[in-house]
Amino acid sequence: MELRRKAGSGARIPTSSMADIAFLLIVFFMVTTIFKLEQGLPITLPRSVAGEKIPRERIAHIWIDKLGTISVDDLVVSVYDIEPLMARKMRENPALIISFNTDAQAAYQVVNESMERLKMANALRVSFTTMPEEG
């Protein structure tokens, strides 16, 4: 018996929905991916109307939560660590702006003490991060 090729019955995989599948994948990965970012501390920022945009590349963050826990570079630090840490950062970038991400309910004295340490480290440009509020 002789096997013969079937006459070309144009067998094609439909490609029109390929983009849908690709989008599905990209959305899936976007949702599930967690980037290694500075997590900081869970805080509720105060609101402001006069807030200005601060250039990101010049920012170093200090996080202070409701209870007064201080975090720099995702490490919980004591107020005494702020001076050497920030002095080192200032040597790397003298134009650095220290951004306070502080919970609106935090006691002011923690912020005040941190600012005193910043003065010692000669890091004098600060910014108080706020949530924009329409006003």
Added chain:
Amino acid sequence: MARFRRRSGTSAELVGESAMSDVAFLLLVFFIVSTTFPEIGLPLILPSKSGEVKQVARTNVMQVVTARTGLYYIDIATEPTPLSQLRGLVKERLADNDKLILSLETHPEAPYGNMIEALDEVMLAYEELDTAGVKRDKRISLKMLDVE
């Protein structure tokens, strides 16, 4: 004179659609990578530790005190000032005196957010004066109240 005629025989002129999704992806990825949300904040320059201590006349200082309760007191007033009136009062004083220093004094246990709200009002006062054509250098000093 030459006449333009349609070419005979419809040559299928199709724009390649298969690359469209590639372009879409490229755009998507580009915008994901390039988008950064701006950080909004109130900027301030702290006084240098090594700087000399200057004496200033009482009349050139306006104290905005944030008490432990989160209420605001101006100068040595015994009655609190509502936040909504703060901006107007600061503007009045600033318009009168071009050497005015805003001293934001805060109780150690006062909520930080309340101090920021006062600072926001002070910044807005400067901004509003600026748009009204009254230029004032931002002389803001943050201080913590001494409590025994």
